[in-house]
Amino acid sequence: MRCSTCPRAAVVDAPYRGAHLCADHLRASVEDRFRREMHRQLPRFRQGTVAVALSGGKDSSVALALAHRYFSRRPTVTVVAVSVDEGIEGYRPGTLEAARQLTRTLGVDHTIVRAARELGTSTDDLARGLPGTPPCSFCGVWRRQLLNRAARDAGADALVLGFNLDDLAQTVLMNLVHGDLDRLVRMAPHRTRQPGLVPRIAPLGTVPEREVYLYARGEGLPFDHGECPYAPRAQRNMFRTIVWQLEEAQPGTRQALLRTHERLVDRWLERGDPGGPNRCRACGEAASGELCRACGFLRTARPAVPVGATS
Ligand code: SF4
Ligand SMILES: [Zn+2]
Numbered sequence: 612m613r614c615s616t617c618p619r620a621a622v623v624d625a626p627y628r629g630a631h632l633c634a635d636h637l638r639a640s641v642e643d644r645f646r647r648e649m650h651r652q653l654p655r656f657r658q659g660t661v662a663v664a665l666s667g668g669k670d671s672s673v674a675l676a677l678a679h680r681y682f683s684r685r686p687t688v689t690v691v692a693v694s695v696d697e698g699i700e701g702y703r704p705g706t707l708e709a710a711r712q713l714t715r716t717l718g719v720d721h722t723i724v725r726a727a728r729e730l731g732t733s734t735d736d737l738a739r740g741l742p743g744t745p746p747c748s749f750c751g752v753w754r755r756q757l758l759n760r761a762a763r764d765a766g767a768d769a770l771v772l773g774f775n776l777d778d779l780a781q782t783v784l785m786n787l788v789h790g791d792l793d794r795l796v797r798m799a800p801h802r803t804r805q806p807g808l809v810p811r812i813a814p815l816g817t818v819p820e821r822e823v824y825l826y827a828r829g830e831g832l833p834f835d836h837g838e839c840p841y842a843p844r845a846q847r848n849m850f851r852t853i854v855w856q857l858e859e860a861q862p863g864t865r866q867a868l869l870r871t872h873e874r875l876v877d878r879w880l881e882r883g884d885p886g887g888p889n890r891c892r893a894c895g896e897a898a899s900g901e902l903c904r905a906c907g908f909l910r911t912a913r914p915a916v917p918v919g920a921t922s
């Protein structure tokens with residue numbers, strides 16, 4: 612298989628665009644798509660702070676390396692990295708080490724927020740306390756919240772997420788299947804600023820997971836290859852399989868799901884924002900009801916402990 616643009620051997624097949632790419636053209640294409648999305652999702656951003664949510668996996672490592680390069684000629688923009696330690700033995704320490712290695716190499720300030728300190732519990736603890744609940748349902752909720760808090764504390768104007776095309780397509784489909792239009796229109800990339808929330812953007816959102824992986828390998832970025840021990844229980848796995856199957860049968864399905872999301876957000880913005888979220892009465896973070904979802908989980912797991920308490 613040859614590259615569609617030059618005589619070199621292709622390293623990836625991209626049927627959704629009817630092309631094969633060699634290593635050089637893959638690199639150029641990933642960087643080009645990242646740049647375009649940064650222009651589109653964070654237009655005319657010339658001064659301020661951008662926080663990158665860094666897990667130490669391939670996607671966020673690529674997002675940090677590319678954001679660092681993108682702003683390298685703009686001294687008025689500071690790029691920082693924020694990570695969350697949810698407390699997952701045998702998994703998170705390795706990814707955080709890879710994250711430290713990358714931030715040291717790039718010379719980027721790096722903050723690690725620990726669930727044990729901020730919430731008084733950990734994913735491991737709560738997984739033991741709520742054996743019937745898939746850990747991703749609470750872990751994902753409070754990671755988002757802790758990342759938002761860390762980005763806000765860093766004075767960030769935007770929070771860059773490492774979500775790739777597959778991640779976003781799966782999330783769109785999940786929200787559609789659950790009939791959760793509210794969550795669907797509020798998912799990243801954000802086009803409006805909501806009270807208490809640092810706008811989240813996803814500049815890798817047009818790059819398929821496989822291409823992000825090959826880019827990370829090609830650039831020699833340090834990233835952790837491990838898988839979270841709770842990942843096999845995640846509901847997302849089913850949607851990952853479905854999106855793969857749809858994409859195989861009909862290349863371009865992932866992009867179509869993203870377009871669906873964009874059009875729904877267009878309509879929603881045309882009708883006027885129905886108002887930002889409330890504030891959680893326990894911790895003050897954004898919430899759709901009285902309590903945010905993170906405090907809701909903490910209350911279920913430890914009813915005797917006042918929610919929002921730290922240790
Ligand atoms: S896979 Fe689930 S439990 Fe593991 S870190 Fe991600 S959200 Fe948390
Ligand atoms: Zn080529």
Ligand SMILES: [Zn+2]
Binds near residue numbers: 892893894896907
């Ligand atoms: Zn709360």
